[in-house]
Amino acid sequence: QQAVNVGYGIMNGQKPANPMILIEPTLVTRDNVKSYKGWSSH
16 A cells, blocks of 8 residues: 555655655464465455
């Protein structure tokens, strides 16, 4: 979602406030894969 918002702003001539946006990664393991909510859940 954040990437789409930034990309949309760039297409409309807006410069991102920060050129580097860090997103918290999620480690998926055998133990937590059943509870992992991937991209399709948003």
